[in-house]
Amino acid sequence: xxxxxxxxxxxxxxxxxxxxxxxxxxxxxxxxxxxxxxxxxxxxxxxxxxxxxxxxxxxxxxxxxxxxxxxxxxxxxxxxxxxxxxxxxxxxxxxxxxxxxxxxxxxxxxxxxxxxxxxxxxxxxxxxxxxxxxxxxxxxxxxxxxxxxxxxxxxxxxxxxxxxxxxxxxxxxxxxxxxxxxxxxxxxxxxxxxxxxxxxxxxxxxxxxxxxxxxxxxxxxxxxxxxxxxxxxxxxxxxxxxxxxxxxxxxxxxxxxxxxxxxxxxxxxxxxxxxxxxxxxxxxxxxxxxxxxxxxxxxxxxxxxxxxxxxxxxxxxxxxxxxxxxxxxxxxxxxxxxxxxxxxxxxxxxxxxxxxxxxxxxxxxxxxxxxxxxxxxxxxxxxxxxxxxxxxxxxxxxxxxxxxxxxxxxxxxxxxxxxxxxxxxxxxxxxxxxxxxxxxxxxxxxxxxxxxxxxxxxxxxxxxxxxxxxxxxxxxxxxxxxxxxxxxxxxxxxxxxxxxxxxxxxxxxxxxxxxxxxxxxxxxxxxxxxx
Numbered sequence: 001x002x003x004x005x006x007x008x009x010x011x012x013x014x015x016x017x018x019x020x021x022x023x024x025x026x027x028x029x030x031x032x033x034x035x036x037x038x039x040x041x042x043x044x045x046x047x048x049x050x051x052x053x054x055x056x057x058x059x060x061x062x063x064x065x066x067x068x069x070x071x072x073x074x075x076x077x078x079x080x081x082x083x084x085x086x087x088x089x090x091x092x093x094x095x096x097x098x099x100x101x102x103x104x105x106x107x108x109x110x111x112x113x114x115x116x117x118x119x120x121x122x123x124x125x126x127x128x129x130x131x132x133x134x135x136x137x138x139x140x141x142x143x144x145x146x147x148x149x150x151x152x153x154x155x156x157x158x159x160x161x162x163x164x165x166x167x168x169x170x171x172x173x174x175x176x177x178x179x180x181x182x183x184x185x186x187x188x189x190x191x192x193x194x195x196x197x198x199x200x201x202x203x204x205x206x207x208x209x210x211x212x213x214x215x216x217x218x219x220x221x222x223x224x225x226x227x228x229x230x231x232x233x234x235x236x237x238x239x240x241x242x243x244x245x246x247x248x249x250x251x252x253x254x255x256x257x258x259x260x261x262x263x264x265x266x267x268x269x270x271x272x273x274x275x276x277x278x279x280x281x282x283x284x285x286x287x288x289x290x291x292x293x294x295x296x297x298x299x300x301x302x303x304x305x306x307x308x309x310x311x312x313x314x315x316x317x318x319x320x321x322x323x324x325x326x327x328x329x330x331x332x333x334x335x336x337x338x339x340x341x342x343x344x345x346x347x348x349x350x351x352x353x354x355x356x357x358x359x360x361x362x363x364x365x366x367x368x369x370x371x372x373x374x375x376x377x378x379x380x381x382x383x384x385x386x387x388x389x390x391x392x393x394x395x396x397x398x399x400x401x402x403x404x405x406x407x408x409x410x411x412x413x414x415x416x417x418x419x420x421x422x423x424x425x426x427x428x429x430x431x432x433x434x435x436x437x438x439x440x441x442x443x444x445x446x447x448x449x450x451x452x453x454x455x456x457x458x459x460x461x462x463x464x465x466x467x468x469x470x471x472x473x474x475x476x477x478x479x480x481x482x483x484x485x486x487x488x489x490x491x492x493x494x495x496x497x498x499x500x501x502x503x504x505x506x507x508x509x510x511x512x513x514x515x516x517x518x519x520x521x522x523x524x525x526x527x528x529x530x531x
Contacts, residue, residue: 035048035053035058035062036529036531037059037063037066037200037203038200038523038528038529039254039523040200041203041254041255041257041258042107042110042203042257042258042261042262043257045059045109045110045203046103046109049103049108055095055109056091056092056094056095056098056108056109056153057088057095059111060087060088060155061088063200063202066199066200066201066527067080067083067201069530070199070526070527071199071201074527075177075179075182075526075527076177076182077177077179077182077199077526077527078159078174078175078176078177079159079176079191079192079195079196079199079201080159080192080201081116081126081128081156081157081158081159081173081192082116082123082156082157083155083156084120084122084123084154084155084156085122086122087111087153087155087156090153090154091109091153094109094151094153095109103151104150104151105149105150105151105265106150106151106261106264106265107147107151107152107261107262107265108150109151109153110151110152110153110204111152111153111155111202111203112147112153112155112203112204112205112262113154113155113157113193113196113197113201113202113205114156114157114158114193114205115157115158115160115164115189115190115192115193115205115206115208115249116128116159116160116192117160117164117208117240118141118143118144118157118206118208118237118238118249119137119139119140119141119144119237119238119373119374120137120144120157121137121140122136123154123156123157124136124157125137125157125239126157127164128159128160128168128169128171128172128173129162129163129170129172129394130171130172130390130393131171131379131388131393132172132379133172135374135377135379136374136376137237137373137374137377138373138376139237139373139374141237141238142234142235142237142270142272142273143206143233143234143237143238143249143266144237146265146266146268147206147265150265152265158192158205159176159191159195160189160192160193161188161189161191161463162394162395163239163399163403164189164208164210164213164239165189165210165399166188166396166399166463167185167187167189167191167451167456167463167464168185168186168187168188168192169395169456171390171394171395175453175457176191176192176195177195177453178195178220178221178450179195179198179199179221179524179526179527180220180221180450180491180492180524180526181489181490181491182526183452184220184449184450184451184452184453184491185451185453185456185463186220186221186450187216187217187219187220187446187450188213188216188217188464189208189210189213190207190208190209190213190214190225190252191217193205193206193207193217193252194207194217194218194223194225194252195217197223197253197254198221198222198223198254198524198527199526199527200254200523200527203253203258204251204252204253204254204258204262205252205253206249206250206251206262207225207249207250207251207252208238208240208247208248208250209227209248209250210240210244210246211246211464211467211469212446212464212467212468212469212472214226214227214250214481215227215446215471215479215481215494216445216446216467217252218252218445218481218494219445219481219483219484219492219493219494220446220450220491220492220494222492222494222520222521222522222524223252223253223254223483223521224254224255224256224258224259224480224481224482224483224515225250225252225259225481226250226251226259226478226479226480226481226504227248227471227478227479227480228250228263228266228267228478229279229282229476229477229478229501229502229503229504230248230278230475230476231275231277231279231282232279232282232283232502232504233248233249233250233266233267233268233276233279234249234268234269234272235247235248235273235275236270236272236273236373237370239366239367239370240366240367240370241273241370242272242274242275242366242369243274243275243365243369244360244362244363244366245362245475246472247366249266251263254521255515255521256291256480256482256508256511256512256515257288257512259480259508260286260287260288260290260291260508260512261287263287264286264287264288267279267283278476279502282502283502283504283505284505287504287505290505290508290509291508291509291512292509292512292513293512293513293516293517294337294513295509296333296336296337296338296510296514297338297513298337298338298339299338299339299439299513300338300339300340300341300437300439301333301338301339301340301440301497301510302340302342302343302344302432302436302438302441302442303330303340303341303442304343304344304346304441304442304443305342305343306343306345306346306349306350307319307447308349308350308443308468308470309444309446309447309448309465309466309467309468310464310465310466310467310468310469311465311466312447312448312465313448314447316448318448318449319448321487321489322446322447322448322449322466322487323444323447324487324488325484325485325487325493326444326484326493328485329442329484329485329495330342330442332484332514332517332518333442333514335517336513336518341436341438344438344441345432346425346429346432347428347432348425348428349425349428349470352421352424352425352428353421353469353470353473355417355420355422356418356421356469356473357411357415357417359407359408359410359411360410360415361412363407364381367381367382368380368381382407385403386403386404386405386406391403391404392404396456396457396461422473422474425473425474426474426476426477429441429474430500440497440498440503440507441497441498441499442495442497442498443468443470443495443496443498444493444496445494445496446466446467446468446493447466447467448466449487449489449491449493450491451463451465468496470498471498476501476502477499477501478498478499478502478503478504478507479497479498479499479507480496480497480507480508481494481495482494482495482514482520483515483520483522484518486520486522492522495514497510497514
């Protein structure tokens with residue numbers, strides 16, 4: 001399983017070792033009343049609180065028990081970087097509040113894991129890198145503060161691709177393993193959050209997406225994940241936040257209902273992230289209110305069959321295995337009452353997608369804005385990372401080389417071409433949807449099965465294979481992935497519903513209807529119930 005490259009970076013996982021010690025110290029002398037957390041939902045947790053069957057403290061301990069059993073022992077998924085040493089203290093406070101006056105908010109006592117590029121006061125934000133292992137922000141991210149106010153318990157921080165770019169490998173922790181096949185990746189960059197949710201380490205989780213970092217781990221871990229339309233969710237306190245456009249936090253859950261309930265809390269206007277002014281007033285009062293079991297009945301869906309994934313190989317057996325599942329998915333949509341336009345063609349799709357510019361003029365400014373929230377940080381600028389003694393340990397080496405080198409000047413002409421292509425493609429997409437009276441475009445969430453860890457940890461460092469990034473190219477459209485079945489290799493797949501700008505509620509409604517008509521979600525055998 002371990003390659004020389006993995007052995008080179010795994011000794012840096014000090015934070016994870018401390019997390020294991022924390023689990024042992026907090027559970028050693030406590031008798032936990034059995035409450036089976038596997039596949040439990042927000043609604044079920046709240047019902048158990050009301051009946052007296054469960055307390056927040058017992059729920060946190062139950063999740064800690066699963067993390068101890070499956071993250072560094074058993075299948076050793078390696079999805080957790082840091083656990084919140086104050087999680088039990090917060091649970092006790094919430095239990096006391098409940099006894100006095102009931103729930104403090106819609107997420108009362110709900111344990112949540114957060115991708116480790118999002119600031120949570122009292123815990124490091126490591127970016128999965130040894131360079132940031134001791135980086136401790138004094139302030140919560142805007143969204144984390146909203147979660148806490150709603151009664152959520154931040155359980156800990158999850159693994160990610162180092163510096164949130166690529167697959168879930170990092171110099172601080174090594175590699176995160178896919179619970180459905182331990183030799184394979186969980187995807188990235190929100191892979192730790194994806195693995196943690198599917199392994200039932202928490203009730204829900206928060207991830208982030210710049211290219212396909214929510215939808216790929218969503219599909220490959222058999223969960224629901226959504227990148228909302230840019231401007232709905234603040235990025236204040238998140239690496240790669242404002243003034244970038246494409247990057248966005250998003251909810252990850254085992255059910256669409258849980259995802260909607262989490263999104264209800266995450267959405268909101270934030271003066272520190274001016275992009276959220278575009279989202280203000282562009283959503284329903286509650287995304288949970290749009291759930292409709294019959295939402296697919298009469299819905300008009302355009303089926304996009306054209307392969308558009310990164311380095312996809314349509315002639316390969318691997319691609320064909322995912323394609324076979326997608327054929328069944330299309331039949332399921334029709335059986336649920338959807339009206340299909342199959343296929344739809346978006347003019348010049350690949351040509352325009354090829355105009356994406358890799359070097360954004362906002363990258364360095366976004367880094368500066370994030371670092372400025374931590375005045376005690378020894379790292380202030382990109383140059384500080386470039387000259388850090390441990391920069392060579394960034395993984396993979398190709399990424400280390402990028403950080404070691406002075407940034408290339410931004411090619412504004414190329415960036416202008418990208419902006420023009422983005423606008424042109426959005427018009428093409430919306431014209432196709434309007435001409436055909438479509439409610440959504442449906443695609444494969446990923447066009448290949450999860451890649452092998454050994455291929456991602458060794459040259460040529462295979463990553464992002466088969467990943468479509470249409471929604472993040474366009475930025476102002478929502479996309480949600482839902483479990484859609486398993487390939488002949490017993491690996492999970494997903495389908496994506498992509499909509500018009502700020503059509504997030506409609507995508508959630510369609511996803512919920514598909515989920516309820518198919519029930520494809522199946523927990524991994526490597527992390528069974530403990531009781």
